[in-house]
Amino acid sequence: MxxxxxxxxxxxxxxxxxxxxxxxxxxxxxxxxxxxxxxxxxxxxxxxxxxxxxxxxxxxxxxxxxxxxxxxxxxxxxxxxxxxxxxxxxxxxxxxxxxxxxxxxxxxxxxxxxxxxxxxxxxxxxxxPLTTITAWEALFDSFALTRESSGTLLVLGAAGGVGSMAIQLARTRTDLTVVATASRPESRRWAEELGAHHVVDHRDLVASVRAVAPAGVDYLISPYTAGNIERYAEIVRPRGHIVALDEPEGLELLPLKAKSISWHWEFMFTRPLFLPADPTQHELLEQTARMVDEGRIRxxxxxxxxxxxxxxxxxxxxxxxxxxxxxxxxxxxxxx
Missing domain, CATH: 3.90.180.10 (Medium-chain alcohol dehydrogenases, catalytic domain)
Incomplete structure (x- = not known):
């Protein structure tokens, strides 16, 4: 060498x-x-x-x-x-x-x-790897979901990398109803192919989510948070949970308080930076590899x-x- x-x-x-x-x-x-x-x-x-x-x-x-x-x-x-x-x-x-x-x-x-x-x-x-780890930590660390978990998950930006893995992991490892957002025909088809139960248009988020989940959603993954907090407060159920993947400046979370909605941050580099001996990411990648080889994840x-x-x-x-x-x-x- x-x-x-x-x-x-x-x-x-x-x-x-x-x-x-x-x-x-x-x-x-x-x-x-x-x-x-x-x-x-x-x-x-x-x-x-x-x-x-x-x-x-x-x-x-x-x-x-x-x-x-x-x-x-x-x-x-x-x-x-x-x-x-x-x-x-x-x-x-x-x-x-x-x-x-x-x-x-x-x-x-x-x-x-x-x-x-x-x-x-x-x-x-x-x-x-990066999108799998991000989606996995959001679903199974922040939301603490299990194979028996039910309710409704809303995945924004579902045709992106993290959204694509969140749909697949939620369908494979939980009993959640998965609602995905996408606006173009090709991104809608992609989300449907990955297993989303419903695909809605993010451009009218509240109305489109309410159309398929009238009682609201229990869990929400947000890669595009700026300007959406009041909408989230409308569509997330009381005691629901949100994971944010981005870091918008001047974020105001007060609209979430009345429903006691929990807010979580997801940064997949937290473990490598602060918990370097934690084997969680090794283990989840091993599990994902098995699911891929079994044909359950693509x-x-x-x-x-x-x-x-x-x-x-x-x-x-x-x-x-x-x-x-x-x-x-x-x-x-x-x-x-």
């Missing part, structure tokens, strides 16, 4: 239309720590967090490598690794506190890694680009920033 490897990152905060917004580079191959795996990256996917970091986080004097989802092969392990061996095929979302996956080799803590579903290609697997890959280089990652960022993409954008393979 050479001491240097190809990677893609940024040196200045720039709009994605600028050719310098993401650039090709050569950087040192990382050295795995005691609990780290060194993974030869075969595919990555792009999430909204990638685009948010690119436009908001100053890289300082060096190159900042983005990328949180990855699938690849373990080529080295740290001295204290117990869950994986060289040659294992893996998938994971990593940590926002470490260098990203948009590189030929990547070091990642074994506690947040799962064995790749055997039935999926690397590209198909790379679409899953990949959300819809757009595949390649190889992994600055030009293709800029295109992937453009698609994600458009907010019109269905499912996940994956970039796979290296030709350098």
């Amino acid at each position: 050479n001491d240097l490897m190809p990677a893609v990152g940024y040196r200045r905060k720039l709009p994605i239309s600028d050719p310098e917004s993401l650039v090709d580079a050569e950087i040192p191959v990382p050295v795995p720590g005691p609990h780290d795996l060194l993974v030869r990256v075969e595919a990555v996917s792009v999430n909204p967090v990638d685009t948010k970091v690119r436009v908001n986080v100053d890289p300082g004097d060096g190159l900042k490598v983005l990328g949180y989802d990855a699938a690849g092969v373990v080529v080295a392990v740290g001295a204290e690794v117990t869950r994986f061996a060289i040659g294992d095929e893996v998938y994971y979302a990593g940590s926002i506190g470490r260098p990203g996956t948009n590189a030929r080799f990547h070091a990642v803590d074994e506690h947040v890694v799962g064995h790749k579903p055997e039935s999926l290609t690397f590209a198909e697997a790379a679409a899953l 990949t959300t890959l819809t757009t595949r680009l390649g190889p992994i280089d600055a030009a293709n990652l800029r295109r992937a960022h453009e698609l994600v920033e458009s907010s019109a993409n269905i499912g996940k954008v994956v970039v796979a393979g290296f030709d350098r």
Whole structure:
């Protein structure tokens, strides 16, 4: 293995239309720590967090490598690794506190890694980890749902990555009625194919939800919270629950008080950042891989680009920033 490897990152905060917004580079191959795996990256996917970091986080004097989802092969392990061996095929979302996956080799803590579903290609697997973890933590940590849980779940932005996984996990692991929001015919079809019982138009949220759930919903996943709190107060039932995935400025939650509606934040990097030895994300990715191989969960890959280089990652960022993409954008393979 050479001491240097190809990677893609940024040196200045720039709009994605600028050719310098993401650039090709050569950087040192990382050295795995005691609990780290060194993974030869075969595919990555792009999430909204990638685009948010690119436009908001100053890289300082060096190159900042983005990328949180990855699938690849373990080529080295740290001295204290117990869950994986060289040659294992893996998938994971990593940590926002470490260098990203948009590189030929990547070091990642074994506690947040799962064995790749055997039935999926690397590209198909790379679409899953971050959104699966986010949806899983919302449903089963914040909402504390079980296989016996019933009631109604509203998933906003259902054709996006997290929404796509929330629909599937709720249908597979609970007895909830799933209501999804989508406005375009193609996004409606996608949500229906993934298992949503009802698909409604978010542009008239209160009326469209009331049409299929007259008594309101018990649980709500919100990736687009700004300007919606009063609507949520109308459609969420008393003692209901909301999980927010975004971070709108000046958020005012007082309209939720009269119904004693519980508010939860979901940030899938909380465990890697603050609970690094917690194996929960490893375990949920293992369970998800089994469900995929059993045919109960499907990949959300819809757009595949390649190889992994600055030009293709800029295109992937453009698609994600458009907010019109269905499912996940994956970039796979290296030709350098």
